[in-house]
Amino acid sequence: MAVPTAPTETTTTPTTTAAAPVRRSGRWIDDWRPEDPEFWAAGGKKVARRNLIFSILSxxxxxxIWTMWSVLVLFLPAAEYGxxxxxxxxxxxxPAFVGSFLRLPYTFAVAKFGGRNWTIVSASLLLIPAIATAIVLEPGVSFSTLLIVAAFAGVGGGNFSSxxxxxxxxxxNRLKGMALGLNAAGGNLGVALVQIVGLIVLAAAGGVAASVEPRLVPALYIPAIVLVTVLSAVKMDNLSHASNDKRAMRDVIKDRHSWIMSLLYIGTFGSFxxxxxAFGQVLxxxxxxxxxxxxxxxATADPAVLKAAQAAASLDALKVIFLGPLLGSIARPAGGWLADRxxxxxxxxxxxxxxxxxxxxxxxxSQEKSLALFYVGFIxxxxxxxxxxGSTYKMIxxxxxAKAQRHASEGADADWEANEARRLSSALVGVAGAIGAFGGALVQIMFRQSFLTYKNADAAYLGFIGLYVVCFAVTWFVYLRKSPSKLAGV
Incomplete structure (x- = not known):
């Protein structure tokens, strides 16, 4: 079985005369030298910014689409959907699990097919869950059908990595942090947007049959997906210099820091x-x-009364749940800035x-039934x-x-070590992103098991506290305690 490989870059030696990117048919750019200041100023910056904008949109x-089921489950009353x-x-x-699984192959698809080409493919694939969900959502649909359709939504989770x-x-290199931070934050904001769309649908469709309401959420995204796919085809570019390093993934998974950082990313992105x-359901x-x-x-409510109470609770939840993902997305670049400082x-x-x-x-x-404390804590x-x-991504x-600098101080070739550091960092970003996303599925499983066993989420909260204690201890022990093996500057 072939080992997946990580995308790396090769840079053509700068020429003395600045020139715009050299293109060939199919929107491929053959000459791309972002580290050359003259090349960057002559047109490279403009091209990169345009690709960043449409990458963020996709x-x-x-x-x-990945997180739309966080909204849809609030539209499915037990009395009608069982x-x-x-x-x-x-x-x-x-969808959380499927999205995490797809992140690794999506990472390597860019070098294989081209960034523009894969963005077109990955964006168009979003039509499958959007259309399928809009078709099947109606009272009486089987739970197995809902699970299958929800699994298709996982394709949206892979888009982040590619x-x-x-x-x-x-x-x-000097601008990667800014560009990747904007890209990540812009993507994360999609979580808040779909929840706002859900609130608008629930408010605007008050006179529509309940069986139609949930279909409107994915249906509204269908024209948006088509538009983004077309814009990606027209506005984005492929870079022929991007390639897959055949050893990077194999090498990076042998490094203990890869597994440590993956654990920490479960604690941060997995939680997010x-x-x-889960926030809407818990609320x-x-x-x-x-x-x-x-x-x-x-336990004693009449079914009709309970149904009305659940519907009212869902509407109340939709009014506020978007605030969490919105503020969390905005905070991500702040975490990167604080990590730099x-x-x-x-x-x-x-x-x-x-x-x-x-x-x-x-x-x-939860134990005191205090809604105010619940809001403050969760937000x-x-x-x-x-x-x-933001801070864990900066650590990678x-x-x-730091390891490269240590090896160089011990006599290793500094240039080789610096290139090795960039190569392994790129690979670990893909690994940690996939494992961290899998943490999102674990959060759902913890909540589910807590409700199954205790009829509330308290056991899940205890589990989260335990996870954060472990992550705190690992961070301090590996990266901050005074030790001869401590890596400086992490």
Whole structure:
């Protein structure tokens, strides 16, 4: 079985005369020298910016399709669809898992097929879950059918990796952090947008039959997907110099830091995407009792009364759930900036302290039935996970750069070590991104098991606290404690 390979770059030696990128048919660019200041100023910057804009649009729609089931499950009352809370968590776990699995092959598809070409393919694939979901969502549909359709939504999760690999090839090293930060944040905002779309649909379709309402969410995305696909074909470019390093993936998985950083990314991005899928469901369960008549409980409520309470709770949840992903997405570039200023490991450590404390606050709010504390705790978890996303991504190149500097100080060839650091960093970004996304599926499974066993989410919150304690300890022990093996500058 062939080992997947990571996208790397080769740079043509700069010429003395600046020239615009050299193209051939099929929107391929053969001469691409972003590290050459004259080349960059003569047209390279403009080309890179244009590709970044349309890459963000494609990734943004991909995130929306990937996480649309976080909204759709709020439209599926148990009385009409026969779904229990644990069924709904499974419906959101499936696209999270499929999306994480697809991230690795999507990473390497850019060098194989070209960034523009793969963006066209990956964007057009989003039509499958959008159309299929719009067709099957109606009362009486089987749970197995819903699971299959939800799995197709996972294709949106792969877009992040291919988009990041593509933009990484367009920008010079000095600007990669800015470009990748904007690309990631723009994509993450797709989570908040689909939840806003859900709120608009629920508010605007008040007079439409309930069986039609959920179909409107994916249906509204169909023309947007077509538009983004066309724009990608017209406006984006392929870089012929991007290639796959046949050894990078094999080499990077042998490095212990790869597994350590993957764990930390589960704690940050896994929390962000997992909470994005689950927040609406957890909040709805929290709000249902408040929408029942005085003295009536979930166990004793008449089915019609319970259905009305669930519908009201879903509407209340949709009014606020987008705030978490929105603020978490905005916080991601801030995490990168703070990591540049104070060090990625320090910011990551503080992030896990805060996430552990606010997960404890959410647990307290759940036990005390305090809606205000619940909001504060969960929104803070989103913001801190966004900060942690930025800081952990900044740690990856810093780790391999520090190792390269250490080896160079011991007599190794400095240029070779610097190139090796860039090669392994690129590979680890793909690995950590895939494993971190898998953490989002684990969050759904933890919530589902908690509701199955205890009829509430408290056990899941305890599990999250335990995860953040482990991530805190690992960050401190490996990267911050005083030790002869400590890597400087991480």
């Amino acid at each position: 990734e943004h729609i991909g995130f929306s 779904l229990t809370p644990d069924d709904k968590f499974l419906l959101t776990a499936v 988009s990041m690999a593509n933009i990484n090839a367009f920008y010079p 995407i997992g909470f994005s899928f 709805t369960q929290f709000l249902v009792p408040d929408n029942l008549p005085a003295g009536v409980t979930v 104070f060090g990625g490991a320090r910011i990551t450590l503080v992030t896990f302290v805060g996430m552990g404390l606010f997960a404890g606050l959410v647990l307290l709010a 803070s978890l989103f913001i801190l996970s966004g900060v942690g996303n 190149p810093a780790i391999f750069r």
